Amino acid sequence: MIEVSKLVEDLTVRHNRFLISILEDIQEHYNYLPEEALVEVAKRLDIPTRDVYGVATFYHFFSLTPKGKHIITVCLGTACHVRGGERIVDTVSRELGIKVGETTEDLKYTLETVNCLGACALGPVVVINNEYHGQMTKAKAVRLLKEIKKTERGEEDE
Ligand code: FES
Numbered sequence: 001m002i003e004v005s006k007l008v009e010d011l012t013v014r015h016n017r018f019l020i021s022i023l024e025d026i027q028e029h030y031n032y033l034p035e036e037a038l039v040e041v042a043k044r045l046d047i048p049t050r051d052v053y054g055v056a057t058f059y060h061f062f063s064l065t066p067k068g069k070h071i072i073t074v075c076l077g078t079a080c081h082v083r084g085g086e087r088i089v090d091t092v093s094r095e096l097g098i099k100v101g102e103t104t105e106d107l108k109y110t111l112e113t114v115n116c117l118g119a120c121a122l123g124p125v126v127v128i129n130n131e132y133h134g135q136m137t138k139a140k141a142v143r144l145l146k147e148i149k150k151t152e153r154g155e156e157d158e
Pocket residue numbers: 075076077078079080081115116117118119120121123124125
């Protein structure tokens with residue numbers, strides 16, 4: 001894997017020192033924002049580390065802890081909640097053996113909830129790896145997770 005300082009150096013140049021874009025690419029690279037990288041960004045941009053942390057913690061799409069390869073986000077906004085969003089959360093949680101906000105030990109799956117995904121008419125909505133799945137049911141959630149697990153097993157066998 002590319003060294004942190006080299007990655008940050010490249011991103012600083014590529015994004016013309018624009019902090020948010022640099023952090024976005026670091027997160028894309030590591031799937032979260034490692035402390036080492038944030039310290040390096042502060043050094044490169046010549047700004048206090050606390051300012052970098054301030055931005056990293058202000059935006060909810062940044063994460064300071066490692067996330068899974070597959071991010072499962074269940075909407076619990078009002079429209080999705082009344083249509084059974086909570087049951088979907090329970091199902092996914094049981095299937096993966098993790099609670100909301102947690103990541104599996106093998107760093108394969110993260111379960112998150114959100115308060116509206118802007119697709120209320122399709123509720124309950126689940127987003128898996130940026131792909132929207134509407135009118136979610138417990139059975140559909142189980143099926144989708146099975147498909148991902150199957151793909152994962154296939155990749156492991158390769
Ligand atoms: S409440 Fe779930 S998409 Fe709006």
